[in-house]
Structures are given as structure tokens and as C-alpha cells.
């Protein structure tokens with residue numbers, strides 16, 4: 001099959017980390033487009049509730065067979081055994097969307113070996129499966145963390161690679177592995193470098209979570225918001241449903257691509273963001289400035305030409321709309 005039109009492709013699509021924030025929105029979109037999805041997740045940060053709507057009996061594709069199968073497994077231990085019973089039942093895997101990861105940069109600094117085993121090792125397990133089983137396309141969740149600081153803005157995919165953490169190193173190593181498997185084994189791959197993703201289901205209780213989910217959670221409760229430094233640092237916040245559309249578009253083409261930035265191309269300063277969130281939540285929260293964090297990237301903004309051209313997807317949700325949906 002040269003291109004896997006999601007409405008006619010009846011092969012399985014595997015989403016590793018599919019119970020997580022970005023993963024569950026991706027699963028929603030795939031099933032809405034008629035695909036049968038297998039989620040591989042160890043539920044370390046993912047949640048059953050993120051996928052709960054697909055557990056209802058009406059969500060079956062044919063007769064009583066469900067549109068979603070969930071396997072609790074650790075990506076660091078390989079995926080052959082987890083997938084064997086499902087491919088025996090439903091047939092082969094067409095695409096793998098690989099999102100499972102240890103997602104904390106801070107944790108990766110403290111535990112670089114654990115990070116490598118999950119984040120780089122997990123990618124190799126996915127690629128080995130893809131090579132052996134003839135999977136058409138692997139889409140990988142990379143990160144703007146591969147760039148480090150100091151690249152000219154907006155950051156082009158051709159900017160120098162300078163990761164500042166084991167997390168960024170493992171994301172880049174995974175990108176190289178993807179390119180290698182494409183060149184040597186013919187496994188088509190696409191690494192998507194996500195900028196700051198936000199939206200519903202992002203876990204506000206994790207100290208490493210996205211700033212929007214933490215600000216929203218605190219502002220709703222009338223609690224103080226903390227900004228590290230002067231708040232002039234900028235970010236390119238991209239709404240999760242737009243990211244899911246980019247992921248599904250990448251999975252729907254059988255062609256491999258060079259890495260692609262996933263962002264909006266627009267930025268906002270953190271202090272402005274805090275003010276907007278406080279206002280949207282009724283204006284009860286104070287804003288406090290804490291000392292700047294060492295090593296924090298100051299400016300971040302994606303160049304998104306390649307995303308538009310290669311994937312035909314634009315991040316069309318405005319920050320105002322995305323924040324309103326997140327807060328509701």
C-alpha cells in the first residue's frame with residue numbers, strides 16, 4: 001500500500017504511551033477515523049480514564065470486536081510478546097506511533113541510565129519490531145529539547161543539535177536510529193519535534209508537567225502562581241488536538257521524512273500567559289517571581305514550514321481558544 005488512507009486501512013495501528021496526554025488524543029482521532037488501535041502502556045504517567053470513552057460497548061468496529069485494545073506492558077522490555085495475540089486475532093500492524101517515554105527532563109538528569117533504557121531502548125524495540133514484521137511507518141515523538149539553547153529564532157530543523165539533558169540526548173539518538181532503520185532496513189520513519197504541547201488531560205499534579213496545566217490548576221483554585229525569573233522567557237505553545245492531527249497525518253503517509261517541528265510558529269512570554277490564565281479564572285490569584293532556574297531555555301519558537309508542507313497540517317487553534325478548552 002503506497003499510502004494508508006485511514007478510512008480504508010484495516011491494519012492495526014499501535015500507539016505506545018497511548019494512555020498518556022498526547023497519546024490519548026491521538027487514539028481518539030484514530031478511532032474517530034475508523035482505525036483499530038492497540039495501546040501499549042505501563043501506566044506510569046498514563047491513565048485509564050483518558051481512554052474510558054472507548055471502553056463503551058458501542059465502540060466496536062465489526063460485530064463485538066472493540067476499536068481499542070489496551071496492553072499493560074513496559075516498552076523497555078520489547079513489544080513482540082505484547083502484540084502477538086492481537087496480530088493473531090486482527091492481522092498485521094500497519095503503523096506504530098511511538099509516544100511512550102520517561103517524560104521528565106529533571107528525572108533524566110538524575111537517572112540517565114533509566115532514561116536511556118526507556119527512551120532510547122524503547123525506540124530500538126519498536127524499530128526492531130517494525131523491521132521484523134514489515135510495519136509500514138513509524139512515527140516518533142521527539143522534542144524541541146534536541147536543540148538546546150541559542151539557536152536562531154524561529155528554530156529551523158536544520159539548526160545545530162545541542163541537547164542539554166539526557167532526555168534530549170535520547171530523543172536525538174532515537175531520531176538517528178529512525179533514520180538508520182529507514183536507510184538500512186527500509187522502515188519509513190518520521191520524527192516529530194514537539195514544542196510545548198498543552199490541553200485537556202495534561203497532568204497538573206506532576207511538578208514536571210506543562211506550565212499551562214500547572215497555572216490553570218492553581219488559578220482555578222485561586223492559588224498563587226510562581227514564575228521562575230522575570231517571566232520574559234517565551235514558549236511556542238501548541239494545542240494537543242493540533243498535535244494529534246500532525247501525528248495522524250505523519251502516520252497516514254508511507255513515505256519517510258526528515259525530522260519535523262510541531263509548533264505554531266507563535267510565542268508568548270510566560271508572564272503574559274500567567275496574567276491571561278489568572279484573568280480567565282476570575283482574577284483571584286497572585287503572581288510571585290522565584291529565582292530563575294539554571295539552564296532553562298529562554299526563547300523557544302518553531303519554524304513550521306516543514307510541518308505545513310510535509311504534513312499539510314497547521315496548528316490552527318489559537319491560544320485563547322486552546323486555553324478556554326483546557327480550562328473547561
Ligand SMILES: NC(=O)c1ccc[n+]([C@@H]2O[C@H](COP(=O)([O-])OP(=O)(O)OC[C@H]3O[C@@H](n4cnc5c(N)ncnc54)[C@H](O)[C@@H]3O)[C@@H](O)[C@H]2O)c1
Pocket residue numbers: 016017018019020021022023040041042043044045046047073074075076098099100101102103118141142143144193194195196197198210
Ligand atoms: N507534552 C509535551 O509538551 C511534549 C514535548 C515534547 C515531546 N513530548 C513527547 O511526547 C510523548 C508523549 O508525552 P506526553 O506529554 O503525552 O506525556 P505522558 O506522560 O502523558 O505520556 C507518556 C505515556 O507513556 C507511558 N509510558 C512511560 N514509560 C513507559 C514504559 N516504559 N512503557 C510503556 N509505557 C510507558 C506513560 O504511562 C504515559 O501514558 C513523549 O515521548 C514525550 O517525551 C511531549
